[in-house]
Amino acid sequence: MNRIDIENVSKTIRNNEVLKDISLHFESGHIYGFVGRNGSGKTMLFRMIAGLIKPTRGSVRYNGKVLGTELDIIPRLGLVIENVGLYPEFTGLRNLKMLAKINSLIGEQEIREAITRVGLDPDDRRTVRKYSLGMKQRIVLAQAIMERPDVLILDEPTNALDEDGVEQIRDLIRGEKERGALVLIASHNREDISTLCDVIYSMQGGVCSLTEEEK
Amino acid sequence: MNTRNLIRLAVTLTVIFVLNLGDLVSLRRNVIDFEQSLGNDFSKIFSQLLFGFHRADTGLNVSDIAQLAFLAVPPMFFGQNISADLSISGTYYFTRQNDRTAWYVKRSLSLLVFSLIIALFTCTLNALMTSYFDVGSIPFPRIALVICSVTLCVYILVMLSNIVGIFFGSVIGLAVAVVYAAVNILLVSSPIKQVSIVFNCTFLADESYADMAVKAGVNGFIAAALFAAGLAVIRKRELGLVNAEHLF
Known part of the structure; x- marks a missing residue:
């Protein structure tokens, strides 16, 4: 059972407090949803949980260990962050191979399977630069799931996808939950959140609270 | 060394070669330097033997600056080696890489190895262009010190480009x-020439080992x-807050 504990976390950037005294607890086998307008702090919170940025106050713990001091990053983390891409001059398969090589947890077969699971062709010779927006979103999702992560953080996972694509990705996320992963999702798509998530939080002005229905 | 870096190295060496091609073919530099050496102190062209400089003690002239164009070439091809990982797919890279120090x-x-190869190549080219000087007569420790200085000069420029590139993007880094x-x-x-990384690559034939x-x-x-x-x-870089490069 993996666990993330966020304790009284605040983040200030250039005198602007973008996250305000947030305390949350997450456990594996659940999907947690975050809704809120642009700039409400969802992505910032996700980056902090992923260990990419450090809190100004408070702490993020993974299985009891404080991120940034006892632990650099969450081990076995799958991440999709909005507006962050892969190397545009390489094919999707090559990009994923480069990332998989860092920890050598999986081989080419698993990478190919992940690409297929998101509805892409692993043998597609086009570079990522030539992908459509939907294809870019899918390949980024493939990199997130390919190593069977314990924690999956998905910021707007269904952005730029058509209806079939959205349904395919929802099934994929449900599969990750059933596998026992701890899943965090932020989405503008209310349906994504309501159909997938066990617990839903609302973010506004850097403050996080349970939604009315959760209360 | 991955394929990408080997290609970069090949292109870098080719560009440096092309920059020197005119002189190499005509051996113009030989003639000029020989005439200069007759009128000046022959020993002063020792630095030119390995780095292509004239009159290291009195400063550089226009033709020297043209020869130094090669200094811009390594940052052009290796100036994004570190910054690109942080800027482009750094978010996905560093959520898998749990030891940033080891990676760095x-x-x-x-980059130091590439700088050494570039320095060796450049010095060899210049040695070929001044073939009247007997390279074999120079003690190895002296050659090693020259190569070391030139390597560090190239390395400093490449690292500077990378570090600035992390904050402001690869174009500003190169600039x-x-x-x-x-x-x-x-x-x-x-x-204050002693602080110049270029001056520190110029040596006289009779220069003491201590100097x-x-x-x-x-x-x-x-x-x-720069490394520190x-x-x-x-270590402190917060990823994903600012993306120095435009993606997709």
């Missing part, structure tokens, strides 16, 4: 490295300071 040290060492190289070229004829070691040491100190600054940046 590995990358920095590979800063080129401006820094130009400033160091101008410093060669200034009273040569000091020059290499100054470049080594600047390189070490880069490490601090990498």
Whole structure:
């Protein structure tokens, strides 16, 4: 059972407090949803949980260990962050191979399977630069799931996808939950959140609270 | 060394070769230097033997600056080696890489190796162009000190481009490295020439080992300071807040 504990976390950037005294607890086998307008702090919170940025106050713990001091990053983390891409001059398969090589947890077969699971062709010779927006979103999702992560953080996972694509990705996320992963999702798509998530939080002005229905 | 870096190295060496091609074919530099050496102190062209400089003691002339165009070439091809990982897919890279220090040290060492290869290539080219000077007569430790200084000079420019590139993108990173190289070229004829990484690559044939070691040491100190600054940046860098490059 993996666990993330966020304790009284605040983040200030250039005198602007973008996250305000947030305390949350997450456990594996659940999907947690975050809704809120642009700039409400969802992505910032996700980056902090992923260990990419450090809190100004408070702490993020993974299985009891404080991120940034006892632990650099969450081990076995799958991440999709909005507006962050892969190397545009390489094919999707090559990009994923480069990332998989860092920890050598999986081989080419698993990478190919992940690409297929998101509805892409692993043998597609086009570079990522030539992908459509939907294809870019899918390949980024493939990199997130390919190593069977314990924690999956998905910021707007269904952005730029058509209806079939959205349904395919929802099934994929449900599969990750059933596998026992701890899943965090932020989405503008209310349906994504309501159909997938066990617990839903609302973010506004850097403050996080349970939604009315959760209360 | 991955394929991508080997291609970069091949292109870098080719560009440096092309920049020197005119002189190499005509051996013009031989004639000029020989005439100059007759009128000046023959020993002063020792630096030119390995680095292509004229009159290291009095500063550089226009033709020297043209020869120094090669200083801009390594940052052009290796100036994004570290910064690209942080800027482009850094978010996905560093959520898998749990030891940023090890990653940085590995990358920095590979840049040092590339700098050494570039320095060796450049010095060899210049040695070929001044073939009247008997390379075999120069003691190996002297050659090693020259190569060391030139390597560190190239390394400093490449690292500077990378570190600036992390904050402001690869284009600004390259521009800063080129401006820094130009400033160091101008410093060669200034009273504070000892801090110039370019001056520290110029040696006289009769220069003492101590002076040569000091020059290499100054470049080594600047390189070490830059390495330490880069490490601090990498350790503290918050990823994903600002993307220095435009993606997709």
